Amino acid sequence: MSHYSEVAIELTDEGCLVAALSRLGFKGKMEVHWEAEPLYGYQGDARAQKAHIIIRQQHVGRAANDLGFERQADGKYRVWVSEYDQKYNKYDSAWMGKLKQAYGVEKARAEAKKKGYRVSEKKLDDGRIQLVLRR
Amino acid sequence: MSTEIVLEFWEDGQVNLEGKGFKGQACFKEMQFLKDALGVETSFTKKQEFYQAEVNRDGKVKAR
Numbered sequence: 001m002s003h004y005s006e007v008a009i010e011l012t013d014e015g016c017l018v019a020a021l022s023r024l025g026f027k028g029k030m031e032v033h034w035e036a037e038p039l040y041g042y043q044g045d046a047r048a049q050k051a052h053i054i055i056r057q058q059h060v061g062r063a064a065n066d067l068g069f070e071r072q073a074d075g076k077y078r079v080w081v082s083e084y085d086q087k088y089n090k091y092d093s094a095w096m097g098k099l100k101q102a103y104g105v106e107k108a109r110a111e112a113k114k115k116g117y118r119v120s121e122k123k124l125d126d127g128r129i130q131l132v133l134r135r
Numbered sequence: 136m137s138t139e140i141v142l143e144f145w146e147d148g149q150v151n152l153e154g155k156g157f158k159g160q161a162c163f164k165e166m167q168f169l170k171d172a173l174g175v176e177t178s179f180t181k182k183q184e185f186y187q188a189e190v191n192r193d194g195k196v197k198a199r
Contacts, residue, residue, distance in 0.1 A: 003153075003154060003162055003163060003166075003179065003180060003181045004151060004152065004153050004178075004179070004180040005151070005152045005166065005170060005176055005178065005179050005180075006149060006150070006151050006152075006176070006177050006178040006179075007149070007150050007152065007169075007170055007173045007174050007175065007176050007177065008148065008149060008174050008175050008177050009144075009148050009149070009150060009173050009174045010173070010174035010175065013172075094146070094147075096148065097145075097146050097147040097148040098146055099148075100147075100148030101144045101145065101146055101147075101148060104142075104144045104148070104150050104173055104174075105144050107172055107173055108142055108144075108150075108169055108172070108173060111168060111169060111172040112140075112169070115168060117140075124143075127145070127146045128143050128144060128145055128146070129143070129144045130141065130142070130143050130144075131141070131142040131144070132139055132140070132141050132142075133139060133140040133141075133142070134137070134138075134139045
């Protein structure tokens with residue numbers, strides 16, 4: 001080996017973000033919009049926040065609000081999660097970490113395949129996901 | 136020796152990348168596309184092999 005790097009994952013790729021959310025159980029439960037659409041609260045009230053990728057409240061949890069991912073001008077996605085859903089439906093920092101983990105796996109797989117790598121994936125006992133790239 | 140890149144994705148959203156079997160800065164160059172795609176590099180540790188000369192297919196040592 002010649003070096004190690006540590007990278008903090010950023011959400012920038014729509015397709016990989018959708019694939020990551022599918023890994024977390026939202027396959028077929030997402031809306032993907034070209035233009036950002038409003039998010040709605042648990043009482044059906046439109047919120048000020050908008051998003052390009054939306055998981056509607058019925059898929060989020062009990063008495064939940066919509067969950068959204070809004071693409072910013074710099075290409076990064078901003079995540080909209082209500083305080084209630086962070087606290088009572090477990091969409092907290094631990095969930096965000098798992099989302100970034102799943103996103104990173106999908107993004108690395110996609111980019112590696114473009115470069116001609118063969119990719120193998122393994123889930124480790126401590127929760128880590130390992131990818132090995134060879135060609 | 137064959138080369139490979141190992142990525143380990145943690146549940147907190149961090150990822151560690153390790154190049155294996157590379158000589159010199161070839162590892163750095165080969166892994167850059169992954170760092171660019173994934174996010175922001177927060178730490179970087181050079182291993183002993185990083186300082187070894189790259190050798191071309193014809194056996195010539197690349198200038199460093």
